Amino acid sequence: MKNIATKLVLVTGLCLNLGFTMISTASAETKVGLLLPYTGTYASLGNAITEGFELAIEEAGRTEEFTIVIEDTEMKPPVGLAKARKLVYQDEVDVIAGVVSSGVLGAMRDFIHQSQVPLIVANAGNNLATGENCSPYIVRVSFSNGQINRPMGTWLSENGVKTIYTLAPDYAAGHQMIDAFTEAFTAAGGEVIGSEFTPFGQTKDFGPYLTNAQASGADGIFVFYAGGEAINFVKQYGSFNIKTPLYGSGFLTSPLYVEAEGDAAIGVRASLHYIPTLDTAENKAFIKAFQAKYNTMPSEYAVQGYDAALALMAAVDNGGVDRATLASQLPHVSYVGPRGPLEIDPATNNIVQNIYIYDTVMENGALTQKIIDTVPAVRDDVAGCQM
Amino acid sequence: MDLSFWILQFLNAMQYSMLLFLLSIGLTVIFGLLHFVNLAHASLYMMGAYIGISVAAMTGSFWAAFFLAPMFVTLIGAVLYFTLIDRMRTAGPMNQVLVTFGLIFVFLDLVRMGWGDIALGLDGPASLSGTTRLLGVDYPAYRLFIIALGLGVMATMWLVLARTQIGAMIRASVENTNMAAALGINVSKLFFLVFCFGCALAGLAGVAAAPILSATTTMGITILIPTLIVVVIGGLGSLEGAIVGSVIIGFMETFGAVMIPSFSAVLTYALLAVVLIWRPQGLIPARG
8 A cells, every 4th residue: 555655656746747847848938927817807808918918929920939828817816826826836937917906916916026027017007016016027018097097187177177076996996096186186276076986896876976976066077987887887977967077097988898888978088098099000000900810999908918918029039038037128128009109117117108088989870089189108106116 | 965966866776776676576585485595596687687688789679678588587597497496495595505606607607608708788768868857856767767667566566466366375375385285276386487477577677777787797796795685684585575675775875875985885784784683584574
């Protein structure tokens, strides 16, 4: 009996050993871990980011060069952390890309920092990740919550909106978006006369809040909502026939789900880092390629995935061959992408990009985006970041 | 904060209460009669919304969706009844909860495969798209329709239960199943009918809610908890309990959100705790 047990242990050990050697000999190419939610509330975001990422690699004809390992975070911080460990220790990836939820990013942050595996953030907008808690191994190609909303605060105040009522879901991103907006709006001379945070993921009926916001008599309502909550909010805003104009963080009327909002979205003015109707050669080429492959319009999430892959390829071209060299090259990436000119700010590792103010309009029977103004090269403050 | 503001919020509360009522009444009636805790009820609500969206897309008519979706959901319910529910009836509440909780995840993934992860919207009927002037305030016509629908179902159910022969049979079976069977009532047929009716109401709630709330894969799970709270507060198995429970929760959540927003999420749970301590059987429990 004891003999069999020893043999079993030996054989298992051998297999494990073999497994490890097989993986490490394959490291001539770059191994990427895609860490995204494929189940739960934000599964559609995970899929869009993956689509963009894979398109960029295919377009460049470099599918042989990059091995992609896909893992599902399930939008749960502990799961995200466990999957990150798996990617680093078991799959021995050179770089991780993805992360939709700021909560998952927060849980992974120390592990990434200590294991020194570069992480390209393709969505999670938590200000702290490129502020107080920044790391030389965490580079963000998506946006920060502050970056999207500060320009809108200044812009609205300069364009005649004096008073605002704000609404957002009661969690970290909601607070950061509204705080950034309020700060910029107040600094530019505006006044926020009322503010409410709705229970995140539980609020289905925004009627009571909308009624409150209208009763405040503000010039406009500024909100941050995304996904299903955004659809509910905009539709209910429409059904109450509220005369107060609706402004928002651009996720409110994202092209990904604006169709579901229908006519109620017409006239909503918002700010975002990517608009599919951008009239640039890079964007047109991107949209053509995306539609040819997936037969649908790309959203800002697909662009974030696309740019994560572009940034990675640029870092490889600049001499990034392993974890350490990739980490040192990623903060120096800059190029013109579908969103316009992009660069990573080495002081924070956050992206520097244009923010677009846009209206949702009806054209030829379909909802589309009309760009009203562009705030060029928006850069986040260093805000306590020490590399 | 003038009078019209409070009227608006009153209507908001009524609308939410009626939606909760449509859902909880099915759940509670099934429990009252079959002694079966069907957590998958929330999934049937989700199926109602998604099937409604597909029917509306195919026929181009909201009303077709409104009438057909509950029927399709009833069909799903009937399949569930013969494959799982009927044979789980004597398996005890813990097993029933486990099986129907598992069903929630099965339906969730079925919806993800069939309709995708992106939230979908359903346009309400054109005739109810604007606002209507009522008691001096402009209120969305579709929301008034939901209030009317809820009150209509409430009245119909009360009439059927209190004034018809089938209502008497149901009441008798709730009171004492064995005695009802001995008196010649075909109890198992009655059970099946009531179960189907509960499923139809869940589907109806789903398709009715879709124009206001949009359909997401998590809509079933998020509505399950308030619905269970309504049923527990009102008293498992009773029509009056479901009415009282949904009105209490609907008004509490709405006015909580208006007056003390930072506590609104806690209020209903606090009430649930109080009710469970003082009246664990619920405010108006079913007899039997």
